[in-house]
Amino acid sequence: MSRYININSQSSSLPIGETTTGFLKTAGGYFNNTWLIVGTIILFAVLGIFLYFYFVSPQLNAKFHANSEHNSTGNQGGKSAELLFFFADWCPHCKTAKPIWNDLKSEYQNKTIDGYQVVFTEINCSEETAEVDRMMNQYNVEGYPTIKLLKDGQVIEYDAKPSKETLTEFLNTVL
Known part of the structure; x- marks a missing residue:
């Protein structure tokens, strides 16, 4: 209570x-x-x-920003596409691919495909220079032969056995 x-x-x-x-x-x-x-x-x-x-x-909503990995070593003028061929003198696959590369190079060097001038660059990875090491690191080269196309700030990797037909198809498809 x-x-x-x-x-x-x-x-x-x-x-x-x-x-x-x-x-x-x-x-x-x-x-x-x-x-x-x-x-x-x-x-x-x-x-x-x-x-x-x-x-x-x-x-x-990230937009593409080119960095040093996407800088072309070739023609910076108009629209160009640079095809890089990384090879080693001692590599048997590179020795097989080299004549195919040279045929393609003689056919398409400085020609225009869909508005892109094709520039061919060969990088001999047997030479141990700072420039070769920089390019191998920049383009993640892990084996030979390695073929990469630089177009509009993008690196496009060729991932097939090198033959003139597949390389021609690669160029015509990507460009």
């Missing part, structure tokens, strides 16, 4: 230890907690939107 006291001679009685401000504190605390929760949710929503537009959205 609770004991009640009379405050200021008024007729309403409260349990001992409680004042009239207790209810207001409880109601105010509930009110403040609600705004605190809503404010926190809004803060995290705004933070999430900011992080999305600042970090995620640029990655989804």
Whole structure:
């Protein structure tokens, strides 16, 4: 059983230890907690939107930016496509591919295919120079012979057994 006291001679009685401000504190605390929760949710929503537009959205809409890996070593004038032939003197596959390369080179050297002037570049990887090492690292040459086409800042790898027919088809398809 609770004991009640009379405050200021008024007729309403409260349990001992409680004042009239207790209810207001409880109601105010509930009110403040609600705004605190809503404010926190809004803060995290705004933070999430900011992080999305600042970090995620640029990655989804990334545009191509050429770097040193996509620089052609040949003609920088108009539209040109450079066909790179990485070979080694000691490689038997390169010795087989070299005459095919020379035939293709004599047929297409400085000719235009679909608006691209074809430039042929041979890189002898048997020569241990800084320029050869740089190009091998730049174009990820891991075996011989390796043929790559540089077109519009892109490196396109030829991935077939070298023959005049497949190389001609490669040039006509890619260009």
